[in-house]
Amino acid sequence: xxxxxxxxxxxxxxxxxxxxxxxxxxxxxxxxxxxxxxxxxxxxxxxxxxxxxxxxxxxxxxxxxxxxxxxxxxxxxxxxxxxxxxxxxxxxxxxxxxxxxxxxxxxxxxxxxxxxxxxxxxxxxxxxxxxxxxxxxxxxxxxxxxxxxxxxxxxxxxxxxxxxxxxxxxxxxxxxxxxxxxxxxxxxxxxxxxxxxxxxxxxxxxxxxxxxxxxxxxxxxxxxxxxxxxxxxxxxxxxxxxxxxxxxxxxxxxxxxxxxxxxxxxxxxxxxxxxxxxxxxxxxxxxxxxxxxxxxxxxxxxxxxxxxxxxxxxxxxxxxxxxxxxxxxxxxxxxxxxxxxxxxxxxxxxxxxxxxxxxxxxxxxxxxxxxxxxxxxxxxxxxxxxxxxxxxxxxxxxxxxxxxxxxxxxxxxxxxxxxxxxxxxxxxxxxxxxxxxxxxxxxxxxxxxxxxxxxxxxxxxxxxxxxxxxxxxxxxxxxxxxxxxxxxxxxxxxxxxxxxxxxxxxxxxxxxxxxxxxxxxxxxxxxxxxxxxxxxxxxxxxxxxx
RNA sequence: GGUUCCGUAGCUCAGUAGGAUAGAGCACAAGUUUCCUAAACUUGGGGCCACAGGUUCGAAUCCUGUCGGGACCGCCA
Numbered sequence: 363x364x365x366x367x368x369x370x371x372x373x374x375x376x377x378x379x380x381x382x383x384x385x386x387x388x389x390x391x392x393x394x395x396x397x398x399x400x401x402x403x404x405x406x407x408x409x410x411x412x413x414x415x416x417x418x419x420x421x422x423x424x425x426x427x428x429x430x431x432x433x434x435x436x437x438x439x440x441x442x443x444x445x446x447x448x449x450x451x452x453x454x455x456x457x458x459x460x461x462x463x464x465x466x467x468x469x470x471x472x473x474x475x476x477x478x479x480x481x482x483x484x485x486x487x488x489x490x491x492x493x494x495x496x497x498x499x500x501x502x503x504x505x506x507x508x509x510x511x512x513x514x515x516x517x518x519x520x521x522x523x524x525x526x527x528x529x530x531x532x533x534x535x536x537x538x539x540x541x542x543x544x545x546x547x548x549x550x551x552x553x554x555x556x557x558x559x560x561x562x563x564x565x566x567x568x569x570x571x572x573x574x575x576x577x578x579x580x581x582x583x584x585x586x587x588x589x590x591x592x593x594x595x596x597x598x599x600x601x602x603x604x605x606x607x608x609x610x611x612x613x614x615x616x617x618x619x620x621x622x623x624x625x626x627x628x629x630x631x632x633x634x635x636x637x638x639x640x641x642x643x644x645x646x647x648x649x650x651x652x653x654x655x656x657x658x659x660x661x662x663x664x665x666x667x668x669x670x671x672x673x674x675x676x677x678x679x680x681x682x683x684x685x686x687x688x689x690x691x692x693x694x695x696x697x698x699x700x701x702x703x704x705x706x707x708x709x710x711x712x713x714x715x716x717x718x719x720x721x722x723x724x725x726x727x728x729x730x731x732x733x734x735x736x737x738x739x740x741x742x743x744x745x746x747x748x749x750x751x752x753x754x755x756x757x758x759x760x761x762x763x764x765x766x767x768x769x770x771x772x773x774x775x776x777x778x779x780x781x782x783x784x785x786x787x788x789x790x791x792x793x794x795x796x797x798x799x800x801x802x803x804x805x806x807x808x809x810x811x812x813x814x815x816x817x818x819x820x821x822x823x824x825x826x827x828x829x830x831x832x833x834x835x836x837x838x839x840x841x842x843x844x845x846x847x848x849x850x851x852x853x854x855x856x857x858x859x860x861x862x863x864x865x866x867x868x869x870x871x872x873x874x875x876x877x878x879x880x881x882x883x884x885x886x887x888x889x890x891x892x893x894x895x896x897x898x899x900x901x902x903x904x905x906x907x908x
Numbered sequence: 909g910g911u912u913c914c915g916u917a918g919c920u921c922a923g924u925a926g927g928a929u930a931g932a933g934c935a936c937a938a939g940u941u942u943c944c945u946a947a948a949c950u951u952g953g954g955g956c957c958a959c960a961g962g963u964u965c966g967a968a969u970c971c972u973g974u975c976g977g978g979a980c981c982g983c984c985a
Contacts (some may be wrong), residue, residue, distance in 0.1 A: 395928095396928070415965090439928075439929070440928045631981055642983085658982090672985095694913065694978085694980075697911080698912080721913085723979075724978070765920085770978055770979090783947040792948075796946090799916070804944085807944095849922085856933080857932085863949065864950095867950085868938095871944060907945090
C-alpha cells in the first residue's frame with residue numbers, strides 16, 4: 363500500500379516534469395533515520411536530465427501532491443535520495459486494510475487462472491528417497507503452493523521411468539539377494555548393482571509372499587522381481603512424500619511416451635527438420651546446428667533411445683497439454699543436459715520462454731562438524747525417512763528451504779535435532795503459539811473485548827514497524843515466486859516473527875484500555891494469519907501451543 | 909581441458925534491476941521476568957565482501973583475469 367501510494371504520487375510529479383516511462387525503485391531504508399520508504403529516482407535520472415541529483419529531487423518534491431493525512435515528512439538526503447515518513451493515520455489505515463482481508467491477506471489473482479505445471483521429485487522407483495530428493499521435492503512443492511496462492515491453476519507432477527537400465531539393475535540386485543537368501547549364499551552381486559540394505563528387505567519380503575523355491579535367472583523371472591521391487595519402492599516413496607507434506611497430483615510414466623507413439627512422432631519431426639542423422643549405427647541430434655557445442659546421441663546403436671529423446675518428447679507433451687507455464691525442478695547434475703533439451707524443443711517451434719528451469723545445488727550433511735558422506739554405491743546414504751524420523755518433518759522442510767536454491771546447503775544434523783531456541787523453526791512457530799495463547803487467555807478469562815474499526819489506539823513505533831512488515835507480505839510472495847526462491851519467504855517470516863516478539867515484549871494487550879487493546883488485538887491477529895499462511899505455503903505446521 | 913554454481917563476521921548464510929554507516933542467526937560477553945508462554949527481549953565486540961585490474965559521481969553487486977571448493981562434461985538417467 364505505501365508502495366503503490368508513493369509510486370503514484372511520484373509518477374504524477376515526474377510527469378509534471380515531463381519524465382515518463384521510468385521505473386521507480388522504492389526501498390525500505392536499512393537505517394530508520396532515512397524514513398519509512400526511500401527512492402533513488404533522482405540519481406537514476408541524473409544522466410538523462412543532465413542535472414545534479416539533489417536538484418532533481420528538489421524539483422520532484424516541489425511537484426509532489428502530498429496529502430498531509432498520509433505523509434508526515436519528505437526529505438532529501440545523501441547524494442539525492444528522497445525519503446518519506448508516513449503518518450500514524452496511514453499506518454492505522456494499512457492495518458485496517460490488512461484486517462479486512464483477514465486470512466486472505468496476500469492472496470492474489472495475478473495468476474488469473476493460468477495453468478502451471480510444476481514437476482518435481484521425479485525419482486525413478488529404484489530405491490528410497492534421499493536428502494537430495496528431499497530438497498528437490500520441498501522446493502517444488504513450495505513453489506507450487508506459491509503459484510497456487512497467486513491464483514494460478516497448478517498441477518503437481520511426478521515423472522518417472524520404470525523401464526531401462528537402472529530398473530534392470532535393480533531387478534538383478536533383488537534377484538541376487540534372493541538367491542543369497544535361498545539356495546546360493548555366494549551368489550555374486552553385479553558390480554554396478556544396488557548394495558543398500560533395503561534391497562535385502564525387498565528380497566525377504568518376496569520370500570514371505572512367494573516362498574523360497576528355486577528361481578532361474580532369465581528375463582521373464584527378472585521382470586517379476588522388477589515389478590515386485592518397483593511396487594514396494596513406490597509405496598515407500600509415496601509414504602515418505604506424504605510424511606514430508608509433499609503432494610503430487612499426477613504421475614507421468616515415461617513409458618507412455620513410447621506407447622502413445624509420441625517418441626516415434628518426435629523422431630519423424632526431427633528427420634523432417636533435418637535435426638537428426640545416422641552415424642556409426644546410432645542416431646545423432648544435430649545440436650551443433652542449434653548453436654550448441656556437440657552433437658549428441660538420441661538413439662543408441664542398440665536401438666534404445668537415450669534419455670534425451672523422451673525428455674524432449676515429455677516437454678512437448680507438457681506444451682500440448684496446454685500449460686501456460688512449465689516449471690522443472692532439477693538437481694545441478696542435470697545442468698549440462700538442459701540446454702540440449704530446450705534447444706530442440708525450441709527448434710520444433712515451441713515457446714520455450716514459458717519453461718522455467720529451477721536448478722538447485724547439492725546438500726552436504728554434517729554431524730558433529732564432520733561431513734557425512736552420501737554414496738549411492740555403498741548404500742550408506744542417509745535416507746529421507748531416517749532424517750524425518752530423527753528431526754521431524756517441519757524441521758526438515760525448513761532446513762531445506764531456508765537457503766537459496768543455488769547454494770550448496772549444509773544440513774547440520776546437530777542443529778536440526780536441537781529442540782531448543784537455537785533451532786530457527788521454533789522461533790517462527792513460537793510467535794504463532796504466543797499469539798494463540800493470548801486469545802486463549804481472553805477466552806478463558808472471560809475478558810471483554812470491544813472490536814472496533816477505530817485503530818487510533820495504535821501509536822507506538824514498534825507497532826508501526828510491525829504494520830510495515832505485515833504490509834510487505836504480498837510483495838514477498840510475488841518475489842519468492844518470480845525468483846523461484848522459497849527462502850525469500852522463510853527469511854521474511856523470521857524477520858516478521860522477530861518484530862512481533864519485540865512488539866510483544868514492549869506492548870501489553872490484555873488489560874490495556876479498550877481502544878489500545880482492540881488495536882493491538884487486530885495487530886496480533888493479522889500477524890498470526892500471515893505467519894500461519896506463510897508457514898502453510900512452506901508446508902510447515904503452525905502449532906497453537908508449544 | 910571445457911561448462912556451471914559457490915567464495916561476505918569464528919560457524920551457517922542474506923544482500924548481486926550499481927547507492928546512504930555491508931546485514932541476520934548461531935557462538936562469545938553483559939543485562940531484562942510481582943506483568944498475555946524467557947523456545948522471548950535489550951546491549952556489546954567481531955569484516956582486505958577470495959585476490960588483482962577495469963567500467964563511473966558511486967562496485968560485495970557489472971566486465972576481464974587469477975586462486976580455492978562443489979556439480980556436470982557417455983551410445984548412463
